[in-house]
Amino acid sequence: MKICVVGCGAVGSIFAAHLAKAGEAEVYALDIAREHIEAIKRHGLRISGAAEFTVPLKASTNVADLPRCDFGVVATKSIHTKLAIQNAAPLFSDGAAVCSVQNGVGNEEIIAEHVGHVIRGTTFPAGHIIGPGHVGYDIQGDTWIGPFEPSAAPMDRVRTLANLLTRAGMNTIALEDARGAQWTKLIFNASTNPVGALTLLHHGAATRFAPTGQLFDDLISEGMAVARALGISLHGDPRQLVQKGAAAPGKHKASMLQDVIARRQTEVDFMNGAIVKWGEKTGVPTPLNKAMWALIKGLEHSWIDP
Amino acid sequence: MKICVVGCGAVGSIFAAHLAKAGEAEVYALDIAREHIEAIKRHGLRISGAAEFTVPLKASTNVADLPRCDFGVVATKSIHTKLAIQNAAPLFSDGAAVCSVQNGVGNEEIIAEHVGHVIRGTTFPAGHIIGPGHVGYDIQGDTWIGPFEPSAAPMDRVRTLANLLTRAGMNTIALEDARGAQWTKLIFNASTNPVGALTLLHHGAATRFAPTGQLFDDLISEGMAVARALGISLHGDPRQLVQKGAAAPGKHKASMLQDVIARRQTEVDFMNGAIVKWGEKTGVPTPLNKAMWALIKGLEHSWIDP
Numbered sequence: 001m002k003i004c005v006v007g008c009g010a011v012g013s014i015f016a017a018h019l020a021k022a023g024e025a026e027v028y029a030l031d032i033a034r035e036h037i038e039a040i041k042r043h044g045l046r047i048s049g050a051a052e053f054t055v056p057l058k059a060s061t062n063v064a065d066l067p068r069c070d071f072g073v074v075a076t077k078s079i080h081t082k083l084a085i086q087n088a089a090p091l092f093s094d095g096a097a098v099c100s101v102q103n104g105v106g107n108e109e110i111i112a113e114h115v116g117h118v119i120r121g122t123t124f125p126a127g128h129i130i131g132p133g134h135v136g137y138d139i140q141g142d143t144w145i146g147p148f149e150p151s152a153a154p155m156d157r158v159r160t161l162a163n164l165l166t167r168a169g170m171n172t173i174a175l176e177d178a179r180g181a182q183w184t185k186l187i188f189n190a191s192t193n194p195v196g197a198l199t200l201l202h203h204g205a206a207t208r209f210a211p212t213g214q215l216f217d218d219l220i221s222e223g224m225a226v227a228r229a230l231g232i233s234l235h236g237d238p239r240q241l242v243q244k245g246a247a248a249p250g251k252h253k254a255s256m257l258q259d260v261i262a263r264r265q266t267e268v269d270f271m272n273g274a275i276v277k278w279g280e281k282t283g284v285p286t287p288l289n290k291a292m293w294a295l296i297k298g299l300e301h302s303w304i305d306p
Numbered sequence: 307m308k309i310c311v312v313g314c315g316a317v318g319s320i321f322a323a324h325l326a327k328a329g330e331a332e333v334y335a336l337d338i339a340r341e342h343i344e345a346i347k348r349h350g351l352r353i354s355g356a357a358e359f360t361v362p363l364k365a366s367t368n369v370a371d372l373p374r375c376d377f378g379v380v381a382t383k384s385i386h387t388k389l390a391i392q393n394a395a396p397l398f399s400d401g402a403a404v405c406s407v408q409n410g411v412g413n414e415e416i417i418a419e420h421v422g423h424v425i426r427g428t429t430f431p432a433g434h435i436i437g438p439g440h441v442g443y444d445i446q447g448d449t450w451i452g453p454f455e456p457s458a459a460p461m462d463r464v465r466t467l468a469n470l471l472t473r474a475g476m477n478t479i480a481l482e483d484a485r486g487a488q489w490t491k492l493i494f495n496a497s498t499n500p501v502g503a504l505t506l507l508h509h510g511a512a513t514r515f516a517p518t519g520q521l522f523d524d525l526i527s528e529g530m531a532v533a534r535a536l537g538i539s540l541h542g543d544p545r546q547l548v549q550k551g552a553a554a555p556g557k558h559k560a561s562m563l564q565d566v567i568a569r570r571q572t573e574v575d576f577m578n579g580a581i582v583k584w585g586e587k588t589g590v591p592t593p594l595n596k597a598m599w600a601l602i603k604g605l606e607h608s609w610i611d612p
Binding site for chain 2: 014030086089195199205206208211212214215218287288290291292294295297298299301302305
């Protein structure tokens, strides 16, 4: 069995390293970050933090170097999904099943334009790049996957991938309908990410400070109303994820705040933008999510119109 | 006739300088900015830009140096109104009429706790401090004043002050009900200020960029609904102020953006906070103004909980 991880940032590297270490499948990693890939080719991929190991991994910046695969795992930032899957599609042309483990919603739709079988996925592990070939594994967590309806992978392929990942140490639950877990994380992200990015508050401070804590709540209420209108049963309460994150030690900055500090385009279109879009389709008002989307787009715009 | 300008920043200095130059009244300036006041005492107050002159002015940082006055003009940032008028109150103990020309709403309520007759005011001229004793006069404009109901100055006092200011070159309109002009500027400020401060966009860019331009509109709609519920007839359309500002040359940064860049506490409580408060009192929902308020408060909080 062959599997290719597309997008080998922090989360993609954690998946690829665990799969490679388990040794059950031939594992490949594809990314455009030349330094990172060259370091992996020369010294292997090193993981630090919640797990500590270094593992050899077949990695490349060039899709032509890689074979056709049975499975794909897409782990790019959602703003790069389109280019990444356009480029990687030939690897998955023999009926492979390709699974997104990305933030937000809307990635599977893009993947489905280029590959035959798509798996919806949501993952909770988090990390950060320490340097070329070296990734910090900050937070362990489960992954939830299921068929993506319009071009669904058969359920036995979903289970095969879930079992492979679980045996590799990345606990993964296969579900007929994985939208609940995806929307729970989406609603959590669409509250904590823009508020953190706009106020510069780390997650704990923004949760404890009454005005922003209330804004988290109000944003979550809008997102939950859209999920209800879509008939999605959430996988737990997004507010518990907020509290759980705030109780963690350290001063974790939301990924969107990290993007803003680095002046990288954010994933807001796939977070608040997606909630607004689905709100419009279902007739649920989402004025606060729209305002967060407008402010983040405006902040990105200020980098080119200062 | 004696008149004291309390708060001698850009706007206060423009008022004090014009009154002193006209020579009709004895004019005094009170401020805690020692360097600015010392420079005025030594070299007079210099105005550049829309008018060019230097004028001698009796100025002090100490209320004990100044005589009792017939009129007061309060021009501090609204967050400093309380301390400033507590300190200056003895100057106005003989039934003086004290007029706010500050941003937002809520200043007159604070002034009324300390002086007998209060005049509501809204002013459109704008400027910036160039250096000690030297103020840039950026934008000319009218001032609208009227009795502040709960402890109203008699209308003839309002007219006397308006005529005095107008003859001094600061065109001022006396009205029985000056709430319309005040709320028009409030609603304008409560849209453009927080959006500028959160996105870092200058006024023209934020107006022209579709997502933030739409957010201006949505915030203005909420503010106009509250004004309607209060029975206030706006003095023109806040949206025209937005367009007029965007058409001006240069890249004007909203004052709240200037505050955020300098890490000074903002006037958001007197802008979006006031709209939320009056919305609650009149039963008009103001979720977007509340969200802007929460984000600006959060941003201020990040400076002490980074």
